[in-house]
Amino acid sequence: MAIKVEHELHSRRNGRNYGVLILLGAFVALVFLLTIVKVTQLGDARKFEANDHVIRPALAEPVATTPAGQ
Template identity: 60%
Template sequence: MALKVEHELHNRRRGRNWGVGLLLLALIGIVFGLTVVKVLGLSDITQMERFDHVARPQLEPGALEAAEKRAAEQAAQRAAEEGEP
């Protein structure tokens, strides 16, 4: 006499568990594959810096010079206002 008798329900659950496990592995594989493609596809690291939604002058050509020019103009304007009574 067998001490462990498996019911039909156990076989169906085992099949479903294998299916869910394979789906999870497939999802992990897809995410890993997309990550590898994205990392290897970057030719310039500044492309990745664009996705953090922070303004960085070094990313925009001419932005740093424009900011320095604006600061100089504001300083000159403040100096002119202070010099006048």
């Protein structure tokens, strides 16, 4: 009996693998585009920068200081 390398099962698995590839690619694209939309909707980009759980002096509101010697 000749050994057939390509079984119907292989093509089906192949199709499934490509299906998973397409779904994962679509998911990455979805999250990427969602991020772009969410960030551009912020208006003031500092709102996004501020959300990194670290004190950022550059983003702090200026505090009124008293002149020296008083």
